[in-house]
Amino acid sequence: MKNTLKVLFVLILLSYSQIIKGQSTPIVLVAYYSPTGKTQEMAEAVAKGAASKEVEVILLDIKDITEAELLQADAIILGSPVYNANVAPPVLEFINVWPFEGRPFKNKVGAAFTTGGGFSIGEEIVMLNILQSMLIHGMVVIGGEETEAAFGASAITGEGDFLGKPVHELFLKKAEGLGKRVAEWAIKSKSFPR
Numbered sequence: 001m002k003n004t005l006k007v008l009f010v011l012i013l014l015s016y017s018q019i020i021k022g023q024s025t026p027i028v029l030v031a032y033y034s035p036t037g038k039t040q041e042m043a044e045a046v047a048k049g050a051a052s053k054e055v056e057v058i059l060l061d062i063k064d065i066t067e068a069e070l071l072q073a074d075a076i077i078l079g080s081p082v083y084n085a086n087v088a089p090p091v092l093e094f095i096n097v098w099p100f101e102g103r104p105f106k107n108k109v110g111a112a113f114t115t116g117g118g119f120s121i122g123e124e125i126v127m128l129n130i131l132q133s134m135l136i137h138g139m140v141v142i143g144g145e146e147t148e149a150a151f152g153a154s155a156i157t158g159e160g161d162f163l164g165k166p167v168h169e170l171f172l173k174k175a176e177g178l179g180k181r182v183a184e185w186a187i188k189s190k191s192f193p194r
């Protein structure tokens with residue numbers, strides 16, 4: 001009887017500390033805009049990488065994401081195609097309605113990915129623009145695992161050997177690495193103040 005009470009007490013204490021520290025499974029939201037499917041291919045690879053860790057991964061087109069889903073995510077990895085060396089307008093519209101009052105995104109982990117038609121005609125600009133917006137919200141932004149994915153994961157989809165083919169494995173590997181790294185930090189972020 002005494003032992004049962006002891007076990008019960010420890011269990012209550014454990015679940016109480018879980019609630020206090022908010023140590024439920026971290027949620028990684030992979031969000032993308034992709035009218036012709038290339039950025040979605042990258043998003044799927046990002047999600048695959050994130051899923052290799054102990055996190056819940058939610059993969060969604062930006063048009064299907066609710067504010068509640070954004071708020072509950074511990075990490076947001078956002079992908080946009082390059083449009084005229086910029087973030088695609090619907091992605092900007094999506095970011096522009098993120099709640100700001102009280103800075104509810106503060107200390108969430110953030111990262112970016114992109115696909116562009118050609119080499120060096122906008123990919124880095126797009127990823128950095130996404131990261132800049134995340135910084136305004138107080139998010140902790142990170143890049144991918146490799147030096148070649150320092151600003152996030154990017155893919156070339158319309159030039160040279162990459163034209164008219166599925167996204168190349170080389171780029172998908174960077175996307176997976178990004179997802180994995182963000183998931184690792186989402187787990188660590190559970191102990192950040194929110």
Ligand SMILES: Cc1cc2nc3c(=O)[nH]c(=O)nc-3n(C[C@H](O)[C@H](O)[C@H](O)COP(=O)(O)O)c2cc1C
Binds near residue numbers: 039122
């Ligand atoms: C309106 C428009 C503007 C574009 N501008 C650029 C550009 O400035 N630089 C670039 O590399 N690709 C550009 N592209 C090509 C897309 O970024 C590329 O095809 C991308 O992979 C499309 O992604 P999605 O398949 O996810 O829609 C543009 C495409 C469109 C439709």
